[in-house]
Amino acid sequence: MENFILLDGGTGQMIKDNGFKCEGEALWSSAALKYAPELVKEVHESFAKAGATTIYTNTYSLHLNSIEDIPEKLGTLIAKNIDIINKICQTYDCTYRISIGPLAVKFHDASEYSGAYMKDGRATIKDVCDHYDAILGEVQKHGYKDVAFETIPTMAEVKGAIKSLKKYPRISAFLTVVPKDENETVGGDSLIEITKIIAECLQINAFGINCCNPNFCSPVAKLISPYIRDNQFLIMKPNDGRKYLPEDDCYFGAPIDMTKDLPELAANKVRYIGGCCSVRPDDIKKYARYIEEHKIKMHDS
Structure with a gap:
């Protein structure tokens, strides 16, 4: 698996599916760090056992x-999670990144899949920066340095995340956006234009898409790969292709084999x-088995 690094999958959804009641929790699955840390450990470890080398x-x-609320509460939960993961990393020879969701997580309405909150008056760029500052400040204070901005729906929020990141020069980041199709984010912004902005931020060492149909991955990679820096790489972290039915709280359809x-x-x-x-x-x-059997290595550009 040289040159291909396997990430994990749907940690939050697995925590919910394994019995943690996320509904009514302001922090959704992250609240399991307070109330069900053993479950969090089990889910992280299940991905490490499967072959994920970055959790x-x-x-x-x-x-x-x-x-x-105060940022210190967030820092305490981050530190608790990293204590859990460090033990897993020692056993399975893997590493970790601190997952940071978009400002949308405070609204509990799945608006990371539309970006509506950046257009309907609920949020400003200052709100975005305050959100990321609160978390990144705690990350740096605790001495951590690797984060992953996930599920960002708009160009405006990408810019806000980068603005905050630059205040903490010791932190390196992955960043993923949610695509609407093969050319734009769910918020209607050009993937190429976002990639160009990402390329200018030296603290971001990988960029890509997440929480989308797997069929988007190949065309998006082909579209944006010419615009990233020589020392940047792409991330593909899609769902399995099934549609989520919120009224039934279940997934429908056949998964897509990527x-x-x-x-x-x-x-x-x-x-x-x-x-x-x-x-x-x-x-x-x-994925791990296929990569090993086919000896896939990433091509140099």
């Missing part, structure tokens, strides 16, 4: 709940492969 923390939905696309992805500077939401350890294990 994302269960902190995607962390945010400040109110004006009375293993057949791995050689083409490798040829277009994709180094990081993983999954989102409905992707389970068995899916990561399937």
Whole structure:
């Protein structure tokens, strides 16, 4: 698996599916760090056992709940999660990144899949920067340095995340956006134009898409790979292709097997492969097996 690095899958969804009641929790699955840390450990470890060599923390939905909230509470949960992951990393020879969700996580309305909150008056760029500052400040204070901005729906929020990141020069980042199709984000912004902005930020060492249909991955990689820096790489972290039905709280349809696309992805500077939401350890294990059997290596540009 040289030159291909496997990420994990849908940690938060697995925590929910394994019995943690996320509904009513302001921090959704991240609240499991307070109430069910053993479950968090089990889910992280299941992905490490499957072959993931970079584990994302269960902190995607962390945010400040109110004006009375303080960043230190977020830092405490991040530190607790990293204590859990460090033990797993020692056993399975893997590493981690601190997952940071978009400002949308505070609204609990899945608006990361539309970007509506950046257009309907609920949020400003200052709000975006305050959200990222609160988390990044705690990351730096605790001495951590590797984060992953996930599921960003708009160009405006990408710019806000970068503005905050530059205040913390010791921190390096992955960043993924949610695509609407093969050319634009769900917020209607050009993937090429966002890639150009990402290329200018030296603290971002990998960029890509997440929580989308796997069929988007190959065309998006081909589209944006010419615009990233020579020392940047691409991330593909889609769901498994099934549609989520919120009224039934379940996934519908047949999953899409993305293993057949791995050689083409490798040829277009994709180094990081993983999954989102409905992707389970068995899916990561399937990637690992396919990569090993076919000896896929990323092509140099």
